Amino acid sequence: MTPSFSLQKKLGDTLMWYVSANRGFKSGGFNGRANTAYDVAHAKYDPEYVWTYETGLKLESSDHRLRGAIAAFSSHYKDFQARVSQDVNTFPVLNAAALSIRGLELEGSALIGDHVTLMGQMSWLDAKYDRFDDFRLDPSFPGYDPTISHAHVPFSPRFTARVAVQRGFDLANGSRLAFGGDLSYRATTWLSVDNRDVLKQDYYSVVGLYGVWDSPQDTWQVRMGVRNLTDEHYMIDGQEFSSVANIQTAYYGLPRNWYLSVRYNF
Structure with missing residues (x-):
């Protein structure tokens, strides 16, 4: 199921507030090029799910010369799918992570005089793994690679x-x-x-x-x-x-x- 909920309310003639919650998913599947016993045993990967929550304001001046919007959101991924590389020429997909992303978005436009329009957008993201399960970082794994890092979400x-x-x-x-x-x-x-x-x-x-x-x-x-x-x-x-x-x-x-x-x- 991918439910979606939203609510919006006018706070006057020039201002509107909204809030929403949405669930999304990416289908699971199989790693079809298994070259090792480990790959065969872990060929299947599960669906990826995400809940995203957002709230924001939209405004427009009474003379329609100024428009703007601000939104804040938070997304939470479960069984995040990550394709990785191994030393046996395979690139399996892992249900590797729990991932959280927070963000803020601003945008606006202004009509200056009769013919000049100024526009701008800005976004800020804070993305981080809450957990990343990678068998390649297990010292007992034949393809152990200590140089791998998951400090930054791509x-x-x-x-x-x-x-x-x-x-x-x-x-x-x-x-x-x-x-x-x-x-x-x-x-x-x-x-x-x-x-x-x-x-x-x-x-x-x-x-x-x-x-x-x-x-x-x-x-x-x-x-x-x-x-x-x-x-x-x-x-x-x-x-x-x-x-x-x-x-x-x-x-x-x-x-x-x-x-x-x-x-x-x-």
Whole structure:
């Protein structure tokens, strides 16, 4: 069962409060490439379950020029599924952990004057394992590896943030032109369950710029811009193949790239 509960209440014309509780799951399965007697005996892994609780406020000024939201949440995982690497060229999934994540999210926008919009988002995460059961850390296990660490939950940066600004222009023929840019920040992020240093991405920022033209009645739109203006090099994902010649594979974000798109709306 995956029950979901929610309640919201208006606290006036410009403010709304809500609270929710949701249960989710990820199906269990079997490790199909068992190479050892231990793998055969532990081929099955159970479903992963999570309860998430959230509360927050949403507000909008009476003149609709200011909008904002704040949310706090707490997630609690049971039988968290983690894929790990062994020295026998297998990558079993373990019901390894009990995991807790707490977070806070803020977002807002403001219309400054008649044509300038300022936007921002920020999130804070506190992710930690309450327990991590890893047979590879048992000294009696043939593939014992004391270098493995589970101090950091992967893909859980402490802070992320984004600020953006857009300036619009109303043209004489009824079309519209806008120019904008944004700056995104991401704190240090670990990309592997085993916390390998080579799959640790330090904090980084990415800048984007764009321009967009919309025809009268929004029939045509032409957009062009540049992503990753400063050509930042950063990893976005990683794969742990330590059991295969101690290989770790990293996947990188796109380098600086320009784009042009034309859209026609029927």
